[in-house]
Amino acid sequence: MKAARDRRASRWDDHRRTRRAELTDAAVAAIRRHGAGVGMDDVAAAAGTSKTVVYRHFADRTALYLAVCERVAQVLLGQVRAAMDGAAGPRAGAAAAIAAYLRLIEHDPEVYRFVAHRPLVERAPGADPLADLVSLIGDQVADVIAEHLARVGADPEPAVAWGHGVVGMVRAAADNWIARPTGTTKDELADHLTALAWTGLSGVVGRTEEETP
Secondary structure, rough: HHHHHHHHHHHHHHHHHHHHHHHHHHHHHHHHOOOOOOHHHHHHHHHHHOHHHHHHHHOOOHHHHHHHHHHHHHHHHHHHHHHHHHOOOOOHHHHHHHHHHHHHHHHHHHHHHHHHHHHHHOOOOOOHHHHHHHHHHHHHHHHHHHHHHHHHHOOOOOHHHHHHHHHHHHHHHHHHHHHHHOOOHHHHHHHHHHHHHHHHHHHHHHHHHHHHH
């Protein structure tokens, strides 16, 4: 009897995970259709159900918001990692990471605004998912810089500060780009940011190499 109950519980858990994923997909579709100011009625309509059913799977609006953030984070982090892994050298890696970040914003501007502006959340949640995501990307960039420093025999300790500094710069520029468009294209902005980031990185990396005995 216990084994039968365990199997039923497992099937129910699988069903809930599947349904949550479907409702998260519906939320993303509603955001794309209605914009970042989407409401729960819009999400329920996109899912072909009622708000009561949505709340059955998400405790509140913040829970649904966080689920969408997690989905965006998975996609963006995967794209950044793939772009950097396929790059030839640290400059190409920085350029690839910047391009991947901007590409998602250009492809899904309303989804990005939704994540950044938190329209479904009445009060700020305990953590900022976008900041957490940017921090993860900063770790990836820092790893690439540290590997380069290690290869040239330099101290990799500054890599964390440099990696997170570059990613923070990109986020600020990207937020401004989407909030106050000036006609600058994604590729132009990526080139500008790569040039600025690499000028700074190449200068400090070069100095670090010179100081290495």
